[in-house]
Amino acid sequence: MRTVGIIPARLQSSRLPEKLLLNETGRPLIEYVWQVAQQCTALDEVIVATDSPRIQEAVTSFGGRAELTGEFPSGSDRVADIARRCCPDADVIVNLQGDEPELEVATIDSLVTTLRESGAEMATVAAPLSDVDAIQSPDCVKVVVSDNGNALYFSRSVIPFPRGTSVADTLKAATATPWLLHVGLYAYRHDFLLRLTSMEPSTLEELEKLEQLRALQTGASIAVTVIPEAAVGIDTPEDYAAFVKRETSRSR
Template sequence: MAMERAVSLALNSLVVIPARLQSTRLPEKLLLAETGKPLIQHTYEAACKAQGTCGVIVATDHPSIEEAVSRFGGEAVMTSESCASGTDRVAEIARSRPDVDIFINVQGDEPEISAEAIERVRFLLETNPDVSMATLATPIRSMEKLRDPACVKVVCGESGRALYFSRSPIPHVRDGYESVLHSEKPPFLQHLGIYAYRRDFLLKLATAPPSELEQLEKLEQLRVLEMGETILVGTIAEPSIGIDTPDDYAAFVKKMCNR
């Protein structure tokens, strides 16, 4: 990572945090502020620690989030009602920023996203000019997580290029999962919800219709593979913890209060 930080950047990159007000399991979670700060502020401040970018923008669908971001001095942009996904919101920012080469999509509910993760996914595109999109993954070492459909799995080739994403355990191990689950290099990878896109490709992706596999698995990244594009996957040791449920948020508040 020290080498990555020292790289002289020829490309401009921007972090965009798509921020939707409504959430199913934890209503309006990005505005929860039991720590003294709204959740979106924690994510924004974490993203600002990454080096080598030209800034952080929150792309939101609701004035309440725009106001919350403005109150803590961040930059927020209201996106149109036609944006159906986080990718669409990032693409809308990209249309107005021709000066930016790489857009990094950071989920708004990941208040502990590391600067290293952001720098790593950006670096993958900077050093692989033939690749349009990059993301991250981390090893899976428990059967519970491997079987959990909420944990998205990815299988990569030797070069780190994604072969397939699924909610099912992949690859299937004919001789039993336990035989390789705790190996030094486990074959199971959890996909992490951070992406880096080249601007031209992002604009193309946002206008492409949902693909058949994408609709079956409910995984947007499969659209990219079905388009014949490459997703380069970097591996990191530990994932950041997203906030999806009341228990997740309670644990985060407790951690912040104990610091």
């Protein structure tokens, strides 16, 4: 099964402008994810899909492949454009997030294995969530998974909802948290990705502002691989400063 990893890399970011080019560590942020992807035995090729000649130049400078795309409403659409134009022979397309520099190789390999071994059209990742504020925050997307490992629903709301008690009390009483944080990493069967991105946004997707609900609402299956801990994404200046501090400590 030919598997291609594609990293959508938009130049502009509302909370942290041009974050993928930040290089206080001596390397642009985008390079970290590219290097992790390069180490994955499950990926046959890695391509950066970008709207910016500056990002393309940065990727080329460290030996990567970057393809320019037009303007698209989402990263998934950008990934689909490259999948269609540059790797029509691929069986599986993995959508990697360029702002997760501490992503684990094992997470990507596990995701691809999950899709290959399932009958699902796509697969994604989740991690146990036990922080009360995060569970209740609409910025943290939660997922509920069936006994066969497929996603039942994704939501910004608290799902499952602990009726008759609180999130905090549920966590205290449970031996393991019942909440899973959705990690925005996806693997698609090539043809399904092209079909999905050709569809209009669904009603649930527009309500929750979650692209993956389009797939569920069409009746598609999303297999979920659960990892011990989620990587930290870089969304704000504070996130990046903390990453630089961790990276500096690791390099000493």
